[in-house]
Amino acid sequence: MKRNFYSDNVSGAAPEILRAIVESNADDTAPYGGDPYTQRLERRMAELFETELDVYPVGTGTVANGLCASILAVPYGGIYCADISHLHTSECGGAEFWSGGNARSVPVPTVDGRIPAATLIEAIEAGALRAADVPGRAISLTQGTEAGTVYSLREIRELAAAAHARNLLVHMDGARFANAVARLDCTPAELTWQAGVDLLSFGATKNGALCAEAIVFFNRGLAETMRYRRRRAGHLYSKMRFLSAQLLAFLEDDLWLRNARHANAMAARVRQGLAEIPGVRFPHPTEINFVLAALPKPVWDGLVADGYSFSRRGAPREGVIRIACAWDTPVEAVDSLIEAAHRHAGLVGAGAVAGRRA
Amino acid sequence: MKRNFYSDNVSGAAPEILRAIVESNADDTAPYGGDPYTQRLERRMAELFETELDVYPVGTGTVANGLCASILAVPYGGIYCADISHLHTSECGGAEFWSGGNARSVPVPTVDGRIPAATLIEAIEAGALRAADVPGRAISLTQGTEAGTVYSLREIRELAAAAHARNLLVHMDGARFANAVARLDCTPAELTWQAGVDLLSFGATKNGALCAEAIVFFNRGLAETMRYRRRRAGHLYSKMRFLSAQLLAFLEDDLWLRNARHANAMAARVRQGLAEIPGVRFPHPTEINFVLAALPKPVWDGLVADGYSFSRRGAPREGVIRIACAWDTPVEAVDSLIEAAHRHAGLVGAGAVAGRRA
């Protein structure tokens, strides 16, 4: 029974994805993206987003964000982003690197992982006052956020409008885009270009792909240099079809939304179960596929002794862990986790779980 | 019947590789390279090369070369390489980019794709005279070369000694390393660290993998910063096992050498068949898995009309094409190609091919 809740990346790829990779390897095709899978993907993404766009499959979310930063920062400038965003804290200075030192990620304080529009405006205007500083060029919004929350459509629209009014572009880091769409029950178009998003890092790996992400340009003028940049980045795979075939399978029959809905539901179930334990603290709402929680020490110690694995978040003294669910997290694994936590908390517990199961 | 000889990358992955990917996806594992496949790969590569080393799997040869360049050029400097090397002509300025403008690829003239040691020494010494120029830091040798040839062990040793004597490091771009080992019938150790190679871009994709290369450090002091660099580069895949599993399968039961020997043999067969046609010109020997050839116009036109596909090489007026064979090129496809070429050349031909078949 699964005890590894460390990351949504501990799961393998979904069987539909693996099958698509194997099938796409049957014949010779043109290398470097000249294959029919990649061409089909372009049409499929345009349908999905209900607009003309440019799509560049790449291998990781880090490179997707990095290449976007390199385009946003020409000639050079700051990219306002959440203080806890992956771009700022977990990409080894990628914005700076990919842009040859042109970009700098500028952290903005968040509430529940989200940047309030007023805070963004204040940061932009303070930056604009300093003539000798890095001028702002863009904002980057992580949807869903690193706090396990989502921006509403209204919030995205407001932030994008504030940015555009100040001549800044809008990037969305959609490493968990599917989880956000599933949560908001909106269309991909509503959440992106219709709300003012210029370009999107569209994630698939965390949600059932083997290794596949895509950079999606709604503002197509920005795409002009991408083909060079991606090649130089070593993300123009010679056997590119293996990326495109993954993304096609990901979108086929709404696999991406089915996977995301399942993962979100499992996180909600984790939260509901933990909430019954006195002393458990949740720093943020749980709106996507993972729960941030501070557990009482006996619960934490007991779960570790049972062999459970989680990642830590924030300052050590706060004791917050992330419990990540994925496309393939079994209901039974969640229920076992909750039972174990209840047991370590000294709750009778079994009845409650039985109730949930009914 | 296969008519696509455009590149060794038009082939899909070998079945052993696909099977390994699927199998490695059965369970949860630690992400970002903490998985057992990656750990096993490290031991396997050490055995293969008969020495302690550091291995970093990455997704493409371009990023392997680029990351190597970024390390070689600290604090900054020139990397001497073949004028026709991939590093210099086909990576969109990757050496310059990955090093943040620190590296510059410095082309050196070649004979049959190989840099003569005397030419290298002359280039290094001319460079050393110019105090204000980019100081030399390294040489990069492509083995097998872009001309379809290989350096002998003696040549590698001589070039490496010349470089080391002048305080330059030695990188080997081994995108077709397997083809060179197969051709030379030597050990991987003999061709690399025993000959003076400090670090190696070890290729697998062109020879049957889906997307898998590895950076191999024999000079382990150079590896110190690689884990950061690879992560920043977006080549620390979250589901890293899919890369490591490919490389393990690649080495299992000498799959890599069997694939390379077959591809080399097919190229030799193409050359032998074409050599019978009057007017065919070969600019270089054929020592690995592709043939460079200039065909008489009727032969070229006929093959194109038949639906054959090749890539061009060099200046258009020279009319040189590359006929690339791969791990899965069928003997029958080669024989059909030769028969067609003979037919377009007006040769009776059938007998000759029959003879080869016997």
Added chain:
Amino acid sequence: MKRNFYSDNVSGAAPEILRAIVESNADDTAPYGGDPYTQRLERRMAELFETELDVYPVGTGTVANGLCASILAVPYGGIYCADISHLHTSECGGAEFWSGGNARSVPVPTVDGRIPAATLIEAIEAGALRAADVPGRAISLTQGTEAGTVYSLREIRELAAAAHARNLLVHMDGARFANAVARLDCTPAELTWQAGVDLLSFGATKNGALCAEAIVFFNRGLAETMRYRRRRAGHLYSKMRFLSAQLLAFLEDDLWLRNARHANAMAARVRQGLAEIPGVRFPHPTEINFVLAALPKPVWDGLVADGYSFSRRGAPREGVIRIACAWDTPVEAVDSLIEAAHRHAGLVGAGAVAGRRA
């Protein structure tokens, strides 16, 4: 009478400096630093700092800091610095640029412009927890600070020890180094290498030079690549003697300390005069050559109407201005400023100033 207190850079160069430039131009000399002035400077700086060191004259403080950052961040990493430091807020992303995207300036909160050691340690340790972030490489201390204060010798020692204990190098941005030495009445050696500083941006321009700064390496191993970096940066001036001659004149007969002491005294006099005005607020102590102050509106309006010029600091709503004194600010100009401020504040004022004059 001087009414421009906008910056210590509104002043011209000191007559001793101009004389030295003119005299150094009398004859032919070797270009690019091969001249006798540059050689003499190296010996002079070694005497001044009482140790062997390497000196690289450059034209501006921005390039001094940028080149230092490019060295500190090899292979790459974060440079902890004050949140209000020039490096972080006023060099257009120079740390990132000069290092080719390798460095990132990481702001640390300050008290009176100084980083408390406990805050530094907390920032370093929080950073060290995030494996995927930019690893810390160095700290940069601005001495005197942008708040008009100085670190004590004990504070510098403590911060440097905290950094070294965590394997971080120590840079000092000494754009106003002379003002700090004058204030602390210590030796240059005590304030730098004896306290643990590895390399120093030694400023002269703000304190009477025309355009001359120097990068001083106490940790001489770090200097290895500087000659290339400086040339590439366009700061290896062909007629380099004009820089070295300025720096020699700057040190001759303690001109640098005399200038700094005067500027510091003038700032103290400004503060003393303003402090007599009810409602004037000083956010920080005044320890070097400028005063940060928030003035009552009638005083501010009156001074602007009189033609006085200052620069603003911090958020607009705080109304803080910087009143900068320089090597050549006349006592009379300070007294006129104070008299005017007193007049606009409705104070009788003349007596107080007369008292100060006595």
Added chain:
Amino acid sequence: MKRNFYSDNVSGAAPEILRAIVESNADDTAPYGGDPYTQRLERRMAELFETELDVYPVGTGTVANGLCASILAVPYGGIYCADISHLHTSECGGAEFWSGGNARSVPVPTVDGRIPAATLIEAIEAGALRAADVPGRAISLTQGTEAGTVYSLREIRELAAAAHARNLLVHMDGARFANAVARLDCTPAELTWQAGVDLLSFGATKNGALCAEAIVFFNRGLAETMRYRRRRAGHLYSKMRFLSAQLLAFLEDDLWLRNARHANAMAARVRQGLAEIPGVRFPHPTEINFVLAALPKPVWDGLVADGYSFSRRGAPREGVIRIACAWDTPVEAVDSLIEAAHRHAGLVGAGAVAGRRA
């Protein structure tokens, strides 16, 4: 008597320039280019070039070229330049560095230091064929060349037209622009924007300034990001007037052309005198202020023994030296050099020199 012909940079600054520096330091002015000298310079340059333009004074030619490269290469690309150009051989990889790895200088073979238009077109078209290489973005023409020659107006026009027709921008490296204008006896406008030049590195240091160059944008759209770039580069001097005042004095009363004509004439005199010596070889015509020559061994040895100093050019075995004349090279010094050379060559010589003097 002057025996240092190593470089045009061994000379000090002209007295007019020094006087202007001293005078510009008399009063307080706004720092960072807000001063009246800089404003006056903008108008003066517009008059000189007979067009609206943008001017950015900087401290060295290396940074002028580097900043131009960083603009030319956005998003990224190759800059075709002479194989012997300063940009390619003497700026420590500056094009690559300043552009954050975006630019690569691509050397083109020259005849007498000049790129023939047909050679340029061939290089561009060969580059355009390689989809994975660095795409061409610009050409950079050195005027006067490193071979001591000048491009004619017709040649510049032809090269610029070839570049523009292929969507490449045109940069002119005018480190010795004055010498070229003096030689061609044309207007600055004819030699630049009227011939198709988009931006110019306008040199002054080699021709009598202390340290002053200017980047001149005729294609003003390219200037948009320069103010940030120059500041980041550490070439926005706080006491910027000292640069602008130099450039104003340089242009005043045609000082720049008078200096250049003198230096050119001295080089012509050197050449005429050396040409009388049997065995002296000149690899190129002498059209500006220096002579490239290979001297018979006794002449070379004799001059060295006399204390003369020159720089070497090209491969050591060719024995070519550069004899550089400057704005202040005395006729007598040239004649002494010639007399000495004649003496070491065993010529009677005195008569010839007397003849030249008359």
